[in-house]
Amino acid sequence: MIVLVIAxxxxxxxxxxxxxxxxxxxxxxxxxxxxxxxDSIFGALKSNLKGDFKVDIFISGFVGNTLIAMLLAYMGDMxxxxxxxxxxxxxxxxxFQNFGEMxxxxxxxxxxFSKEEKNQ
Amino acid sequence: MRVKIxxxxxxxxxxALLLLVLGILMSMQIKSVRQSxxxxxxxxxxxxxxxxxxxxxxxxxxxxxxQIYDLEIKLKEYQDSAASISKTTELLKEELDKVKILxxxxxxxxxGIIVTLNDSKIPSQSNVDxxxxxLHDSDILQVINELRAAGAEAIxxxxxxxxxxxxxxxxxxTISINNTRYSAPYIIKAIGDPKILKxxxxxRGGIIDLLKEFSIEVKIEEASKIVIPRxxxxxxxxxxxIKSEGS
Numbered sequence: 001m002i003v004l005v006i007a008x009x010x011x012x013x014x015x016x017x018x019x020x021x022x023x024x025x026x027x028x029x030x031x032x033x034x035x036x037x038x039d040s041i042f043g044a045l046k047s048n049l050k051g052d053f054k055v056d057i058f059i060s061g062f063v064g065n066t067l068i069a070m071l072l073a074y075m076g077d078m079x080x081x082x083x084x085x086x087x088x089x090x091x092x093x094x095x096f097q098n099f100g101e102m103x104x105x106x107x108x109x110x111x112x113f114s115k116e117e118k119n120q
Numbered sequence: 121m122r123v124k125i126x127x128x129x130x131x132x133x134x135x136a137l138l139l140l141v142l143g144i145l146m147s148m149q150i151k152s153v154r155q156s157x158x159x160x161x162x163x164x165x166x167x168x169x170x171x172x173x174x175x176x177x178x179x180x181x182x183x184x185x186x187q188i189y190d191l192e193i194k195l196k197e198y199q200d201s202a203a204s205i206s207k208t209t210e211l212l213k214e215e216l217d218k219v220k221i222l223x224x225x226x227x228x229x230x231x232g233i234i235v236t237l238n239d240s241k242i243p244s245q246s247n248v249d250x251x252x253x254x255l256h257d258s259d260i261l262q263v264i265n266e267l268r269a270a271g272a273e274a275i276x277x278x279x280x281x282x283x284x285x286x287x288x289x290x291x292x293x294t295i296s297i298n299n300t301r302y303s304a305p306y307i308i309k310a311i312g313d314p315k316i317l318k319x320x321x322x323x324r325g326g327i328i329d330l331l332k333e334f335s336i337e338v339k340i341e342e343a344s345k346i347v348i349p350r351x352x353x354x355x356x357x358x359x360x361x362i363k364s365e366g367s
Contacts (some may be wrong), residue, residue: 007136011143018144021152030149037142044135055134107276 029070032087036069037062039091042098049105065091126247185352221274224283228274232311232346233318235263238337239304252334255304257290259336262327263308264288270320272310273350278302279309281351298353305337314342 026092038060047053069087076083203213220226237260240253264282267275275282280298287296294301310317318340321328328338 003132003136004139008139008143011140011145012147013143014140015144015147016150016151020148021155022145022148024152024156027149027156030145034142034146034149037138037145041139041142055132059134059138062352 028084029073032073033066033070035088035091036065039094039098040065042095042102046098046102049102058064059097123226170263223355224274224281225355227347227350228311229345229347230273230311231314231342232272232274232309233314234323234341234343234346235265235308235310235321236337236339236341237304237308237331238304240335241337242335253336255295255336257288257295259331260295260306260308261288262330263321266320266327267308267310267312267317270312270317272312272317273319274311276309276348278307281348281349282353282354285353285355286351298351309346309348311346311348314344318342 040058043061044053044058047058069091071083072087073084076086199213199216205208217226221228237255238334241253242253260277264277267290277288280286280300280302283298286298289296291301294303295306296302321340323329328340331338337352
């Protein structure tokens with residue numbers, strides 16, 4: 001886990017110090033892609049807690065969701081439909097759901113621990 | 121029960137790589153969003169700066185006007201002292217004072233009337249043109265014309281001295297007088313015989329009758345002493361020249 005956090009931090013630092021920023025026109029697509037990526041990470045954290053984490057599922061979800069989200073946003077712009085909102089709603093809802101499940105899993109785990117301690 | 125976390129090293133490395141890319145993209149995105157916000161703020165800052173400049177210039181203007189005023193007092197002292205020297209300069213000075221009053225270049229005081237005009241307070245109705253219940257430049261012009269005809273010697277609207285170059289002109293919802301915009305109420309001060317001035321405004325079928333028809337608020341006060349300030353603008357003559365004799 002620590003390796004992952006460090007990798008994220010290094011990435012952020014590299015991004016900050018690279019003298020390149022995303023062009024204004026593509027900024028909205030990248031934003032939607034980032035949301036999809038965040039969703040994948042929350043999903044991974046959840047499945048990690050539950051114990052059914054699989055690397056290939058995570059990677060395919062991460063890359064696939066990001067690409068589809070960007071593509072959807074782009075298509076929406078072409079068609080004149082705010083399709084990026086669909087991505088925002090879908091991934092937003094899923095992030096909250098994943099977080100809720102993580103919360104529940106952690107709380108239940110802690111409760112069962114304290115009960116065991118009391119029994120002992 | 122503690123859940124056992126599987127940690128395949130190969131998988132972890134690939135996840136770490138993905139997170140690295142995510143981090144780079146995220147901070148780049150944050151930078152670009154911040155840049156666009158800065159661009160917007162820049163425009164706002166420019167507007168604020170310009171407003172400050174206007175305020176600064178206004179202050180400067182006030183202080184310069186004060187300077188003019190001080191210098192004119194000094195000039196008047198010199199003229200007075202010159203007048204005490206000889207009879208001719210005394211006569212000249214009397215002439216100069218008269219011309220100054222006529223041109224509106226000096227503060228004057230005397231008996232007269234104060235006319236206060238305000239828009240109608242009647243709530244606007246859907247089937248009546250709301251314009252007819254508002255004061256217009258033409259109304260004020262008519263009042264001034266009437267006062268002049270009745271022998272007013274000095275007139276000011278909202279303390280703007282009416283001189284030969286003064287305009288009374290509609291400027292959107294305001295009226296521009298001496299290039300300064302005013303909104304209702306308009307206070308017109310006139311020096312002259314109070315009785316004659318008042319009667320001329322109030323004569324039957326006159327301007328006040330007409331204004332009252334549109335329920336515009338009119339108040340006329342007689343006063344034994346009114347002070348009318350001097351014209352504060354600059355009198356410039358670019359085209360008119362005195363015609364030379366004999367040519």
